[in-house]
Amino acid sequence: MKKKIIQMLGGFLALMILFTLLSRAADSAGIPRVTTTTIQSLSIVHKVTAQGKVEENREQAVTTEANQRVKAIYVNEGQQVEEGELLFEIDMEELREQILNMEQEIEKQKLQTQDSLSSKAVEAERKALEQQRASSDYADAQSQGDRAVERARQELEEAKKALEEYKKPSSEKQAAELKRKVKEKKEAWDAAKKELQALEKELEDAIAEEKVKAAGSTETGETETKETAVPTAGQIENELKSRYQDVLDTAKEKTDAAEKEMQDAEEALKEYQNGAAQRKEQRESEKGQLEQAVRDKQAAYEDAQASRESSLRSAGNAVAGASVADAQDSTARLGEIEMEQKELALSKLQKLEKAQGKIMAPIRGVITKIALTTGDRTPDGTAILLADLSSGCKFVAQVPKEQEKYIARKDAATLIGGDDKKIEGLEIASVQMNEENQEQLDVTVNLPADTLSMGQAATLEVSRKAGSSRSCVPLETLHYDSQQAYVLVAEESQTVLGTEMTARRVDVTVLDKNEKYAAIQEGDLTPEQKLVQSSDRSVEPGGRIRLEEE
Amino acid sequence: MKKRFSIRKLLVIGFLTLPAFAACYPILFLLAGSLMGRDELKANLSPVLSGGTGFIRWSLLPAYPTLREWVRLLLDTPEAFVMFWNSVKMTLAILAGQLLVGVPAAWGFAKYRFPGKKIFFTVYIILMMMPFQVLMLSEYLVLDGMRLLEHPLSVILPAVFSTFPVFIMYRFFCGVPDAIIESAKIDGAGHLKVFLHVGLPIGSAGVISALVLGFLEYWNLIEQPLAFLKDKSLWPMSLFLPNIDLSRAGLAFAASVSMLIPAFFVFLGGQDYLEQGIMAGAVKE
Numbered sequence: 001m002k003k004k005i006i007q008m009l010g011g012f013l014a015l016m017i018l019f020t021l022l023s024r025a026a027d028s029a030g031i032p033r034v035t036t037t038t039i040q041s042l043s044i045v046h047k048v049t050a051q052g053k054v055e056e057n058r059e060q061a062v063t064t065e066a067n068q069r070v071k072a073i074y075v076n077e078g079q080q081v082e083e084g085e086l087l088f089e090i091d092m093e094e095l096r097e098q099i100l101n102m103e104q105e106i107e108k109q110k111l112q113t114q115d116s117l118s119s120k121a122v123e124a125e126r127k128a129l130e131q132q133r134a135s136s137d138y139a140d141a142q143s144q145g146d147r148a149v150e151r152a153r154q155e156l157e158e159a160k161k162a163l164e165e166y167k168k169p170s171s172e173k174q175a176a177e178l179k180r181k182v183k184e185k186k187e188a189w190d191a192a193k194k195e196l197q198a199l200e201k202e203l204e205d206a207i208a209e210e211k212v213k214a215a216g217s218t219e220t221g222e223t224e225t226k227e228t229a230v231p232t233a234g235q236i237e238n239e240l241k242s243r244y245q246d247v248l249d250t251a252k253e254k255t256d257a258a259e260k261e262m263q264d265a266e267e268a269l270k271e272y273q274n275g276a277a278q279r280k281e282q283r284e285s286e287k288g289q290l291e292q293a294v295r296d297k298q299a300a301y302e303d304a305q306a307s308r309e310s311s312l313r314s315a316g317n318a319v320a321g322a323s324v325a326d327a328q329d330s331t332a333r334l335g336e337i338e339m340e341q342k343e344l345a346l347s348k349l350q351k352l353e354k355a356q357g358k359i360m361a362p363i364r365g366v367i368t369k370i371a372l373t374t375g376d377r378t379p380d381g382t383a384i385l386l387a388d389l390s391s392g393c394k395f396v397a398q399v400p401k402e403q404e405k406y407i408a409r410k411d412a413a414t415l416i417g418g419d420d421k422k423i424e425g426l427e428i429a430s431v432q433m434n435e436e437n438q439e440q441l442d443v444t445v446n447l448p449a450d451t452l453s454m455g456q457a458a459t460l461e462v463s464r465k466a467g468s469s470r471s472c473v474p475l476e477t478l479h480y481d482s483q484q485a486y487v488l489v490a491e492e493s494q495t496v497l498g499t500e501m502t503a504r505r506v507d508v509t510v511l512d513k514n515e516k517y518a519a520i521q522e523g524d525l526t527p528e529q530k531l532v533q534s535s536d537r538s539v540e541p542g543g544r545i546r547l548e549e550e
Numbered sequence: 551m552k553k554r555f556s557i558r559k560l561l562v563i564g565f566l567t568l569p570a571f572a573a574c575y576p577i578l579f580l581l582a583g584s585l586m587g588r589d590e591l592k593a594n595l596s597p598v599l600s601g602g603t604g605f606i607r608w609s610l611l612p613a614y615p616t617l618r619e620w621v622r623l624l625l626d627t628p629e630a631f632v633m634f635w636n637s638v639k640m641t642l643a644i645l646a647g648q649l650l651v652g653v654p655a656a657w658g659f660a661k662y663r664f665p666g667k668k669i670f671f672t673v674y675i676i677l678m679m680m681p682f683q684v685l686m687l688s689e690y691l692v693l694d695g696m697r698l699l700e701h702p703l704s705v706i707l708p709a710v711f712s713t714f715p716v717f718i719m720y721r722f723f724c725g726v727p728d729a730i731i732e733s734a735k736i737d738g739a740g741h742l743k744v745f746l747h748v749g750l751p752i753g754s755a756g757v758i759s760a761l762v763l764g765f766l767e768y769w770n771l772i773e774q775p776l777a778f779l780k781d782k783s784l785w786p787m788s789l790f791l792p793n794i795d796l797s798r799a800g801l802a803f804a805a806s807v808s809m810l811i812p813a814f815f816v817f818l819g820g821q822d823y824l825e826q827g828i829m830a831g832a833v834k835e
Contacts, residue, residue: 002819009815013638019624020631027628496629496782 027497032537033548034503036490036530037477039520043468046406046514047461050443052397054456056387057446059368062087064359065345065352066380069094070372077370080389081361087384088372090357099353102346106339113335120329131322138315145308152304156297163290166283175276178269185262192255199251203244210236365389366454387454395426395445395452397460398434404441406464407431413445415452416459423451428462466512469519477531478510478518485510485518487525488532488539490547503532505541577810578610583803584619586612591799599796619800623808630790630805637786638812640705640775641768645761647710653757656719657749661731671720674713682773693778704778709768715760722756722826723749755823762820769813 069091075081214236369385372378395415399407409431415423426445434440443460452458477487488503495502506529509521525531530547532539539545583591594607623630658664659671689708690699698704726749734748750757772788779785790805817824 005815005819009812009819012811012815016631016634020628020635023625023628023631026625494781494783496632496785498632498783 028546031544031546032535032539034490034532034535034539034545035548037474037533038527038530039471039473039525040517041468041470042472042517042519044466044472044512044514044517044519046403046464046466046512048399048403048407048464049462050397050399050460052395052443052458052460054393054447054452054454054458055396056366056368056389056454057391057394058388060363060365060386060388061382062359062362062384062386063381064090064378064383065348066378068098068352068357068378070374070376070378071357073370073372073374075367075370075384077367079367081365081367081386083361083364085361087359087361087367090352090359090378092353092357095349095353095357099346099349102342102349106342106346109335109339109342113332113339116329116332116335120332127322131319134315134319134322138312138319141308141311141315145304145311148304149301149308152297152301156294156301159290159294159297163287163294166287166290175269175272178265178272182262182265182269185258185265189255189258189262192251192258196248196251196255199244199248203240203248206240206244207237210240359383361386363388363390393447393452393454394429395447395458395460397443397445398437398440399431399443401433401439401441404431407441407443407462411462411464414461415445415447416461417452418457423447466519469511469522471520471522471525472517473508473520473525473531474533475513475516475518477533478508478513485520486541487520488541488545489525490530490532490545495544501545501547503539503541503543503545579608580803580806580810582608582610582612584800584807585615585617586800586803587614587616587618588797588800590614592796595796595799599799619804623801623804627801630787630808632783633785633787633790634808636702636784637769637788637809640702640771640786641765643702643706644709644768645764647706648712648715648760648764649757651710652712652715652760653719653750654745656716656756657723657745657753659716659720660723660726661728661749674716678713678717686773686777690777699778700781700784702779702784705771705774708774709764709771712764714767715764718760718763719753719756722753722759725756726752755826758820759823759826762816762824765816765820766813769809769816 071089071091073088074086075088081087363386365386365388367384368387369382371381371385372383407428409428411428413426413428415426417423426447428443429446430442430444432442432444434442443462445460473487478485479488480486484507486505486507489506490501491504492499493502493504494500506525508524510518511521512519532545535545586594590613594609597604597606659667659674685708693699693704693708698707730748730752731744734744739747770788771786775785775789787805787809790802790809
């Protein structure tokens with residue numbers, strides 16, 4: 001029993017040994033076998049190769065007058081021509097016809113220009129006249145208006161004056177006059193009366209005096225009176241009365257006359273006053289008429305002023321209209337210009353005629369394009385395109401844009417022709433963006449004379465040596481995780497299974513690379529580190545690897 | 551009468567079977583788990599292993615039994631074998647060392663008289679009582695002083711000088727009658743001959759029981775290698791997959807079962823001795 005148990009235990013252990021081996025085998029079968037390398041000190045050489053073609057350095061266009069009928073073409077595309085060689089010929093008959101047409105047109109143009117000039121002069125004259133007329137119209141209008149206004153003003157003044165006159169106290173004045181006369185007469189009558197009274201008084205006084213005198217003389221002076229017949233009182237009185245009678249009578253007459261006059265005057269006044277109401281009515285109507293007249297005149301005056309204003313304005317407008325400048329008229333100048341152009345064209349045609357319609361090669365070159373067809377008309381642009389042979393050839397190749405940084409102007413270049421002929425010591429003349437394809441660059445190399453002929457294909461090789469780097473790794477050791485580059489470094493690590501090789505990921509910075517090697521930032525890797533270069537299956541960072549013995 | 555007895559017996563059996571089953575349940579659990587597919591394990595264990603909700607479900611019969619995890623363990627995981635053989639080596643070395651050191655020591659304690667024997671033996675017993683955690687620091691310092699850390703010997707040597715097997719074997723060697731030893735001596739046998747030809751054969755049961763007990767203990771070492779060994783390639787199988795996640799749960803079950811098998815065989819083979827040894831340890835003087 002115990003033996004059995006021990007046997008079973010032994011069997012179990014044997015089984016475990018078997019599975020140990022099996023699992024080891026299975027495990028190691030799954031481990032990638034890798035080869036490794038270390039960093040190297042290299043200089044990265046960037047080699048750019050590109051296929052290209054030899055092209056002309058410079059092209060020259062041969063042109064002629066447009067719209068000429070091509071009579072004959074004497075060259076073919078690709079043909080080499082010498083300077084002065086006949087290229088093609090123009091139909092002379094048609095050329096002459098065109099020249100004639102052109103001359104006639106020039107003549108026509110000339111006439112037109114002259115017409116235009118003369119009509120312009122006439123127009124200017126007419127205009128000056130008009131202007132003058134307008135300004136004299138204006139002056140007339142002004143003087144006429146002024147006169148009319150002046151006249152109206154005078155009339156107005158007169159009317160006003162008349163009214164004013166009329167308004168003055170005509171009736172009152174008359175009444176006052178009459179009254180004054182009455183008063184005067186009264187005063188005169190009063191004065192006359194007074195005078196009469198004074199005279200009467202004087203008479204009485206004188207009588208009284210005489211009476212007193214007479215009385216005295218009787219007493220004292222009786223002698224005298226007796227001497228002079230001493231009159232009695234009655235006598236004296238009568239004497240005085242008669243003496244004074246005349247004066248009194250005239251005074252009385254005077255007074256009576258004055259009284260009468262006064263009565264007349266009063267009568268007249270009374271009469272006047274009686275007729276006053278009637279007269280007043282009459283006056284009122286007269287006054288209304290006068291006022292109406294003033295108003296009318298005032299309106300007439302204002303009308304005259306307004307009409308003067310309006311006639312002045314319209315005359316002024318006429319003056320302004322007449323003095324407006326005419327629109328610019330360049331017909332004549334344009335005609336001249338056109339004529340000049342036509343003359344130029346004509347001279348060209350004449351030149352062509354002079355050359356018998358023959359177009360020659362201006363330089364030595366190769367015909368690259370003929371844009372003419374015999375019998376058709378010449379185009380406006382290039383008739384024939386010539387590759388200039390005297391200026392040499394150039395080689396043009398297209399390079400992908402990514403290689404832009406490895407190729408630049410003045411880089412040394414080598415060309416390999418179709419027959420493996422190597423031309424060294426060349427220089428890149430230009431690197432430019434291809435016009436049609438933005439992803440391509442045009443690289444141009446100027447070719448020395450007699451190296452490659454036009455149209456020949458060749459291969460361009462440009463090597464550029466970047467500065468040497470001490471940390472260069474073969475490209476196959478580099479891996480990329482999105483944008484980050486890394487290498488796998490084989491390292492010993494302790495695992496449960498003992499010391500194992502694992503691939504540790506080390507991030508590196510790639511400075512430069514060509515198709516074989518990459519220069520990485522120094523210090524990213526040490527020279528001792530073994531970099532996984534190749535493996536029989538994919539290696540995961542951190543995964544186990546087995547180094548392949550070399 | 552007979553029937554009544556049998557019913558009672560059945561009741562007793564039934565009553566006892568339940569805890570017996572409960573005791574065995576973890577092993578059945580392991581076996582079932584090692585045969586489950588990954589999906590089933592995931593469905594069952596997600597509440598604890600991947601933050602799912604609810605409770606773990608478990609069935610003793612896998613719904614979709616598969617040997618996938620066994621194949622994975624046996625063919626795709628060489629690490630498990632490294633650890634398995636580490637366990638084997640470690641356990642065998644410890645047991646061999648205990649044979650060399652512990653058996654003579656036990657014989658000496660049992661059959662010789664020397665000054666301070668009692669004190670030494672008491673110290674031995676005290677040491678035996680001490681759990682590893684108490685001794686860990688001092689052991690670590692000593693091993694470090696001896697430059698033995700990170701070496702299998704750091705686990706092996708302290709175990710070799712363990713006092714427990716000495717105590718077990720001491721009991722057995724005490725049972726060897728002095729008369730036999732004396733007669734052997736009279737026949738001209740020296741100390742060594744007496745030990746080898748008289749003591750060992752008679753006390754072999756004790757030796758074997760000590761070894762069986764030792765095997766079961768050292769086969770399952772966890773703390774010592776974890777404390778003294780950092781290099782995983784030196785770890786024993788008991789430390790395989792210290793962190794079980796869902797993707798490796800099945801592997802862990804399979805590994806646990808495979809771990810169980812040698813112990814099971816050793817237990818079967820040394821069952822009698824084991825019982826004797828345990829009994830020997832139980833009888834105190």
